[in-house]
Amino acid sequence: MDEDMLLTGLFSLVQDGLTGSLPLMVQISAEILFSDVLHEIRHPALVWRVNVDDTQQLARVLALQDEGMRFCPALNPGNAVVLDSLQAWQFLACRADCAAPPTGARLIVEGVAGTARQQWPAGTWFKSGALPDDTLPGRDAQDATMQVDLLAIALGHSVETLISFVRLNPKLGPRLLAIANSQAGGLSRPAESAAHALVMLGPQRAGRVAALLALAGTHPTETTRQHAVSALTRALFMGKITRLGAPAENAAAAFEIGLLSVAPHALNLPVDALTRRLGLPPAMARALSAEPSPEGAMLRLAHACETNNADALTVYANATDIPLHQISVAYLDALIAASALDAALI
CATH class of the missing domain: 3.20.20.450 (EAL domain)
Known part of the structure; x- marks a missing residue:
């Protein structure tokens, strides 16, 4: 940057x-x-x-x-x-x-x-900045399964299904409520319970909050907090860049790719296994697997911003036809907004 x-x-x-x-x-x-x-x-x-x-x-x-x-x-x-x-x-x-x-x-x-x-x-x-080909050592099997299940539901199911899943796994509730009530959740007034928060958020934002919880876990460590903040930073940045005119299917899809880019690392799942488990559409699968695609190039652009890789930043910025200063501002805005999530994960 x-x-x-x-x-x-x-x-x-x-x-x-x-x-x-x-x-x-x-x-x-x-x-x-x-x-x-x-x-x-x-x-x-x-x-x-x-x-x-x-x-x-x-x-x-x-x-x-x-x-x-x-x-x-x-x-x-x-x-x-x-x-x-x-x-x-x-x-x-x-x-x-x-x-x-x-x-x-x-x-x-x-x-x-x-x-x-x-x-x-x-x-x-x-230091956060891992791309999808990097994974962590194994964690508690039950928690790992619950996090993957939550991510799958967050991406492809209704608010009602999310509420049911949280009720079946009550230890998810307090952390989900904390994320929803944080600045990152974006609620206009505090929710009183996890179910109340999901209803107030609406389908799209509820899914995103649940996805962040899936990446961070119910008892976040410093490392998993960094995973979640990095995922939100990438998601916000990729959504902003798409709205500025970067080639991508749509801003919502770019946002989800940014979120999911950390998932293989955070959940200790290879990209192909994660793709099958979540039933990801082809554009997302290509971006996460490093196959050439507009969304994949945007993900590399986000990574270049994270690592201050000037050469890579120039290459991927030129491919978007967006001025470099606008990309810098978009990334800084995303970084600042995502930093608010950390307080909800402590």
């Missing part, structure tokens, strides 16, 4: 107040590090992700930390500056192909799948 556009949006977000208990990690360049921008956008929920490559950058970051700001440098092989200052960091970004460093910092790791996560210390955060 364009850095100036991102920082402008962050300034507005900080003025309005940040919600949720998880920090908001923002990658910045060395140029921004030495500017006055960080003082203008400072907020206790912000963590600045920055590459610290020399002693001058290290001194600047440590000075800003002393002022109360939080930073997450990247530990790359051969980076003696960060390696020699491990004890100075509260957060530390690591590559998946590196060994866990001896530090008390919260480790942020990207690109680790399946059992490979087991080699990292307890409390490690795995």
Whole structure:
């Protein structure tokens, strides 16, 4: 995402107040590090992700930390500056192909799948951004089955069927009600029960709230909360981009593809098994299985925004014929809106 556009949006977000208990990690360049921008956008929920490559950058970051700001440098092989200052960091970004460093910092790791996560210390955060070919280790079989069943009902059945399913599985009720009553649910007034919430939401929004619950689970962990927030971010972004003119069947279908893009990872199901279990239409199946399609290209565009992959962002943005600044604004809007979901999952 364009850095100036991102920082402008962050300034507005900080003025309005940040919600949720998880920090908001923002990658910045060395140029921004030495500017006055960080003082203008400072907020206790912000963590600045920055590459610290020399002693001058290290001194600047440590000075800003002393002022109360939080930073997450990247530990790359051969980076003696960060390696020699491990004890100075509260957060530390690591590559998946590196060994866990001896530090008390919260480790942020990207690109680790399946059992490979087991080699990292307890409390490690795995950066969201997995595409559908990445899955997690198994979970409790009964809960896993219930979540998949809930997702199937959320996508293809009536509100009445959803209400019946929640009544048969009462432990779903409190979390569903919390999501529905959050800003992410979008109700004009609080619902009194899960059934009441589903009726108030109406068929489309009820299905989406139930899908988010299926991805997060009844007792969300930090990881599953990230899954749900990432899914909602992608869904909102893809819906916005479709309305701006990106090639796709319709905004509702694009929204659902964004939601489901995290499902194979969150539910530990291969894409083909998930497609069969949910009875997905061909366009959705193609997008999730990485086959060439307009919706699949939009999903890759969302992933490029998540990972700040400038080259991929340019390629997929050009394919949409939508100006890059509009794509940046759409993604930031989606990111901000989806962050409200986190509070409902605690």
